Amino acid sequence: MAERDDDPVRAGLARLSAALRVDPPPDELVSTVDARIAMLPVPAPRSGLRLHVTRIADRLRRHRRAAIAIAIALLLGVLAVSPAGARIAEWLGIGAVQIQQEQSPTIGPPDTAAADGFTQLTLDEARARAGFPLVIPGELGPPTRVLIGPGDAVVSAVWADGDPASPGSGAVRFDQLAGQPDYAAVKKYAQDIEFTQVHGQDAFWLRVPHPLVYVDPTGLERTERSRIAGPTLIWLDGPVTMRLEGVGAKERALQIARSLG
Amino acid sequence: MTISQDPPDGEVVDRVRSGDRAAFAVLVRRHGGIARRTAAVLGAGADTDDVVQEAFVKAYRALASFRTDAEFRPWLLRIVANETRNHRRSTGRRTARETAALPPVTAGTDETTRQHEDLELFRTQVGALPEPQRLVVACRFLLDLDEAQTAQVLGISRGTVKSRTHRGLARLRDVLTDAAEGVRHGRT
Numbered sequence: 538m539a540e541r542d543d544d545p546v547r548a549g550l551a552r553l554s555a556a557l558r559v560d561p562p563p564d565e566l567v568s569t570v571d572a573r574i575a576m577l578p579v580p581a582p583r584s585g586l587r588l589h590v591t592r593i594a595d596r597l598r599r600h601r602r603a604a605i606a607i608a609i610a611l612l613l614g615v616l617a618v619s620p621a622g623a624r625i626a627e628w629l630g631i632g633a634v635q636i637q638q639e640q641s642p643t644i645g646p647p648d649t650a651a652a653d654g655f656t657q658l659t660l661d662e663a664r665a666r667a668g669f670p671l672v673i674p675g676e677l678g679p680p681t682r683v684l685i686g687p688g689d690a691v692v693s694a695v696w697a698d699g700d701p702a703s704p705g706s707g708a709v710r711f712d713q714l715a716g717q718p719d720y721a722a723v724k725k726y727a728q729d730i731e732f733t734q735v736h737g738q739d740a741f742w743l744r745v746p747h748p749l750v751y752v753d754p755t756g757l758e759r760t761e762r763s764r765i766a767g768p769t770l771i772w773l774d775g776p777v778t779m780r781l782e783g784v785g786a787k788e789r790a791l792q793i794a795r796s797l798g
Numbered sequence: 799m800t801i802s803q804d805p806p807d808g809e810v811v812d813r814v815r816s817g818d819r820a821a822f823a824v825l826v827r828r829h830g831g832i833a834r835r836t837a838a839v840l841g842a843g844a845d846t847d848d849v850v851q852e853a854f855v856k857a858y859r860a861l862a863s864f865r866t867d868a869e870f871r872p873w874l875l876r877i878v879a880n881e882t883r884n885h886r887r888s889t890g891r892r893t894a895r896e897t898a899a900l901p902p903v904t905a906g907t908d909e910t911t912r913q914h915e916d917l918e919l920f921r922t923q924v925g926a927l928p929e930p931q932r933l934v935v936a937c938r939f940l941l942d943l944d945e946a947q948t949a950q951v952l953g954i955s956r957g958t959v960k961s962r963t964h965r966g967l968a969r970l971r972d973v974l975t976d977a978a979e980g981v982r983h984g985r986t
Contacts, residue, residue: 546970549920550939556903556917557940559838562830562850567823570854579817580861656955668865 655684655693663692669777671713676796677701680711690714700784700793709783733770733787735794740772742787770794807870815861826854829871832941833878836951839936840882841899841925849885853878872943875951879933899925899932900940923973931966934959 663683664671671692673680678701680694691714699706733740769782770790774797784790807828813821834850842849857877864873900921905914927935937948938959945963949956 554940558904559835562834567826574858
């Protein structure tokens with residue numbers, strides 16, 4: 538890249554970089570890490586035919602953990618509404634979860650999400666980049682736009698003209714989020730949630746507006762501050778969490794969810 | 799930076815994933831230094847060693863989701879950066895601000911006291927940049943990551959890396975100009 542040697546700032550940064558004193562890691566780093574990972578399961582990739590039975594058992598276990606993670610987030614959301622909520626959350630030992638109450642939320646259309654590190658690309662490019670197999674609900678036809686989120690961990694498909702079954706109903710967005718369940722999409726501040734099922738898996742129907750919060754595969758919690766989400770259906774499919782936003786009627790949302798292919 | 803790349807990271811990762819836990823030590827040894835520098839430069843302060851240790855444990859747990867066609871180092875540094883950020887958040891904003899954002903500098907042998915003082919001052923000025931700019935400037939110029947790597951490590955877009963680099967450098971330029979003015983008017 539074009540370095541300008543005459544730039545005193547860049548020259549200063551180069552000197553600083555050379556002069557910064559950072560010690561090497563302590564000798565015991567290797568042994569400490571080894572002792573800590575000794576009790577963890579082997580991080581085998583979840584693909585291929587190997588260990589099929591284990592995979593199914595593992596999947597069941599992970600699903601339950603996902604349901605718990607989402608349930609806790611929802612519970613916190615409810616708690617946060619009451620003045621004592623923050624204290625209760627603290628008491629539960631979930632202090633790391635940040636709770637912020639949004640002032641007078643306005644519902645943003647689901648197609649304005651190119652912010653917060655999302656970039657637009659084609660569906661084929663998204664398939665190549667995402668670390669999981671992408672699906673598109675047949676009921677909605679080809680999406681208008683496809684976006685990929687930070688770390689390639691979220692793929693969003695947007696239908697700008699909305700659900701073809703109800704023209705003029707506003708944009709629809711379908712997100713697929715990779716990751717282990719504690720890293721799955723979580724929702725907060727839900728004051729009204731309905732439990733339902735998609736293909737026999739637990740699903741959550743959120744009718745009320747809520748800010749969108751998720752945790753990416755490296756454990757970083759991200760909030761899409763740019764907007765507040767409308768009615769949303771969330772469900773799990775293997776290691777991928779799905780969310781469908783912008784379809785107003787629950788029955789129709791479920792129908793779309795079942796048309797994945 | 800590391801010269802001995804034998805066997806390559808991808809092969810070591812495969813061994814770990816197939817159950818050879820001891821092979822993970824190869825990765826810890828190989829990338830421990832840069833991981834520690836990254837944590838220190840991004841502001842882990844006195845807790846740098848804890849952050850590095852935690853990051854390696856998290857990396858092991860997340861290794862199943864690592865794509866072997868990708869580079870291991872930026873993937874690891876992303877985890878280090880997240881861990882540093884989480885840590886700074888959990889220690890509280892005030893403490894985070896009070897903690898020196900950058901590690902100390904050593905005095906060069908052929909350096910005058912004045913030059914050393916200037917460098918110390920510059921270190922504080924870089925450390926005092928608004929966090930988003932500071933992180934990008936640190937990745938680009940103190941860790942020598944390119945734009946794409948910086949974007950990956952910080953989990954932001956390349957466009958954001960560009961604009962934050964630009965703003966950060968502009969701010970440092972202003973600070974340096976002000977300091978130079980101060981010298982002209984104050985010290986002579």
